[in-house]
Amino acid sequence: MQTDTDTDTDTDTDTITGTSLTTDSISVARRRSAELEEQIRRDPGRFRVLTGDRPTGPLHLGHYFGTLRNRVRLQDAGVETFVLVADYQVLTDRDVAERQAEIVEELLLDYLAIGIDPERSTVFTHSAIPALNQLLLPFLSLVSVAELQRNPTVKDEIAHSRQSAVSGLMFTYPVHQAADILFCKANLVPVGQDQLPHLEVTRTVARRFDERYGPVFPVPDALLSEAPLLLGTDGTKMSKSRGNAISLSATADETAKLIKGAKTDAERRITYDPDHRPEVSSLVLLAALCEGGDPRAVAEEIGDGGAAALKRRVTEAVNTFMAPLRARRSDYAADRTYLRKVLHQGNERATAVAEATLTEVRQAMGTLY
CATH class of the missing domain: 3.40.50.620 (HUPs)
Structure with a gap:
């Protein structure tokens, strides 16, 4: 194994940064x-x-x-x-x-x-x-x-x-x-x-x-x-301690319940706009990541279906994506x-x-x- 230290990120500076990133x-x-x-x-x-x-x-x-x-x-x-x-x-x-x-x-x-x-x-x-x-x-x-x-x-x-x-x-x-x-x-x-x-x-x-x-x-x-910036189901930072995240050990029913209770907004038409609609956009992104698609395309497909259609789409996408992972986890847990x-x-x-x-x-x- 070799390391590559002759780069533009290596300088003669001998200090540990204490300031914000530029x-x-x-x-x-x-x-x-x-x-x-x-x-x-x-x-x-x-x-x-x-x-x-x-x-x-x-x-x-x-x-x-x-x-x-x-x-x-x-x-x-x-x-x-x-x-x-x-x-x-x-x-x-x-x-x-x-x-x-x-x-x-x-x-x-x-x-x-x-x-x-x-x-x-x-x-x-x-x-x-x-x-x-x-x-x-x-x-x-x-x-x-x-x-x-x-x-x-x-x-x-x-x-x-x-x-x-x-x-x-x-x-x-x-x-x-x-x-x-x-x-x-x-x-x-x-x-x-x-x-x-x-x-x-x-x-x-x-x-x-x-x-x-x-x-x-x-x-x-x-x-x-x-x-990717995925928010927790309550619209805040996804965290182990806040109970707002879908864990890798969650069952399909637990996942569906968490997504059903996820925070959205009052606007019916679903769009992907992380700056102005962070909660909705996070759910759209989650579906896209699980499906391997583009979040804007996912939002367009849901269109005027509203939060209920969005949550159904996310639940199906996540549970389909998680199914083989859950199966492997169950097999390993048995030994x-x-x-x-x-x-x-x-x-x-x-x-x-x-x-x-x-x-x-x-x-x-x-x-x-």
């Missing part, structure tokens, strides 16, 4: 992502991806169309893929991690149901990989308190924290994520544009370590994804021993990679006694 920086990231997609098409074996989720609740269709299907695409293209179940990071914004084992198992069921192949992708948990977490210590020495304080990722997590006081783990969250990415020397990280500042922490840590101790880490690139085997094998592979990287780090730092 239009120019987003444009640069988009151009770079287009280049990366072409390189993936030509030679997927040169890339290694790190991606994952915090096990805080059921994954839903917003997750699927936003990130999960892209992981499967990259895996199927031949990109080496590491999928992290970030169980330690659950503690960044809550005092305890409740029902953790159950939620991790459900998360794994979702991964398998959507097409994550444990023979081609390494699925693992934070807490099972000591060498990964040990990288946090030297990495913390490479960033200042001031940089962490002004980092937008930290600010956002603190603003949405469920804890009575900010923990040390919350404060070091971006550096822990740098360890997640760099332990396996991932050179590609699929992100949305709002996550670019977070990835810049990892890129800075990789540069500073190599400058101080010698070359060990690639400087990972962001692969920007065009995640819990297999689930534990998948996670055990993934943890073993990730441990071997993390220990090899940690040995390189200790050798570079002169602490391999």
Whole structure:
């Protein structure tokens, strides 16, 4: 595996951004992502991806169309893929991690149901990989308190924290994520544009370590994804905790009930206008994504049918799309021993990679006694 760091997104700057993203920086990231997609098409074996989720609740269709299907695409293209179940990071914004084992198992069921192949992708948990977490210590020495304080990722997590006081783990969250990415020397990280500042922490840590101790880490690139804007059924942001999302584990009846209660508006004619009719447009988009069509065409076909016709169309589209996924999920759920085997094998592979990287780090730092 090789990394490609000789690009216009790599500069001599040695700072961690603490400001809002600029239009120019987003444009640069988009151009770079287009280049990366072409390189993936030509030679997927040169890339290694790190991606994952915090096990805080059921994954839903917003997750699927936003990130999960892209992981499967990259895996199927031949990109080496590491999928992290970030169980330690659950503690960044809550005092305890409740029902953790159950939620991790459900998360794994979702991964398998959507097409994550444990023979081609390494699925693992934070807490099972000591060498990964040990990288946090030297990495913390490479960033200042001031940089962490002004980092937008930290600010956002603190603003949405469920804890009575900010923990040390919350404060070091971006550096822990740098360890997640760099332990396996991932050179590609699929992100949305709002996550670019977070990835810049990892890129800075990789540069500073190599400058101080010698070359060990690639400087990972962001692969920007065009995640569709799907609102929850109440018209607000789709969220695990708000009960406004169609989870990947939902039955056909549960899905129909959620869609029936979805918020729309008073205008009868259905149009696709995300700026002025966000709730209706989100439902139209969901139907289009499930059908593989264009949202404007879907809206035109429904026309004057109103909200009732729209909801019928969405319900049919979602349940048809979800049927094979539900069947696979049910099959995997019947063999819990297999689930534990998948996670055990993934943890073993990730441990071997993390220990090899940690040995390189200790050798570079002169602490391999």
